[in-house]
Amino acid sequence: MTVLAQINPVAFNLFGLEVKWYGVIIVTGMMLAVWLASREAVRVGLKEDDIIDFMFWGLPLSLLGARAYYVAFEWQYYSQNPAEILAIRNGGLAIYGGLLAGGIVMYFFTRSRYISFWKFLDIAAPSVIIAQAIGRWGNFMNQEAYGGPTTRHFLESLHLPDFIITNMQIEGVYHHPTFLYESSWNLIGFILLLALRHKHNFFKEGEIVLSYVMWYSLGRFFIEGMRTDSLWAFSGAIRISQLLSVILFISSLGLFIYRRTKVNPPYYDRSKGG
Numbered sequence: 001m002t003v004l005a006q007i008n009p010v011a012f013n014l015f016g017l018e019v020k021w022y023g024v025i026i027v028t029g030m031m032l033a034v035w036l037a038s039r040e041a042v043r044v045g046l047k048e049d050d051i052i053d054f055m056f057w058g059l060p061l062s063l064l065g066a067r068a069y070y071v072a073f074e075w076q077y078y079s080q081n082p083a084e085i086l087a088i089r090n091g092g093l094a095i096y097g098g099l100l101a102g103g104i105v106m107y108f109f110t111r112s113r114y115i116s117f118w119k120f121l122d123i124a125a126p127s128v129i130i131a132q133a134i135g136r137w138g139n140f141m142n143q144e145a146y147g148g149p150t151t152r153h154f155l156e157s158l159h160l161p162d163f164i165i166t167n168m169q170i171e172g173v174y175h176h177p178t179f180l181y182e183s184s185w186n187l188i189g190f191i192l193l194l195a196l197r198h199k200h201n202f203f204k205e206g207e208i209v210l211s212y213v214m215w216y217s218l219g220r221f222f223i224e225g226m227r228t229d230s231l232w233a234f235s236g237a238i239r240i241s242q243l244l245s246v247i248l249f250i251s252s253l254g255l256f257i258y259r260r261t262k263v264n265p266p267y268y269d270r271s272k273g274g
Helices: 021-043 048-073 095-113 117-142 152-157 162-167 178-197 207-224 240-263
Strands: 010-014 017-020
Touching (some): 017 021, 048 117
Antiparallel strands (some): 010 017
């Protein structure tokens, strides 16, 4: 049985209902993402309401996509336990499913508002990656998304706080905190995107989001290879997230080069807002 040590996955009780840290952390990341995207939208000449209106549709459908993706690749379990399909408080949201669903919703939303799809993606990308960085701590609170066995000595060599090291001991064995590896990778990506976004005439329209996809998929490929709870395809021959990471990285790199050399889109302009 998994031992949670000092970490309690339940944040508080509300009218007899357990509210878990997983949900609190996910919602916190989403709220920060909306706030950051709203500020950036104004800076590039759009309206704050464009972000709010998109989230009205995009957020629930992204969550649905994230859950559907996870359930689809764990169908052997959920087909026998259908009541668990909607139990997202226990974890089980696949970020790639959420990103794909959100991207589809965004495409139709921007078309209906006559907004540049690429500009909207550029606005969203840094907000999404910082939300991902925060959201991984929800996995920590649920004691999931961890890696293979390691030693306490190795974890101490990373200069991690003791509460992380202690809670990486699962069933008597220490494990790699892959949730932390990915959270740190995403945080670095967020900082880089913000720093480069502020450089005049550095990014052309669409290149912020393509850089985000390349950064995230590169890190996710290697970190996913360390995890013990991966979703698998082809009878366990390959990890789904690693396969998708390769596809997304190559596609984004190719599209980046094609748009820069053939399409020649305008530079990402942050000077239009107040």
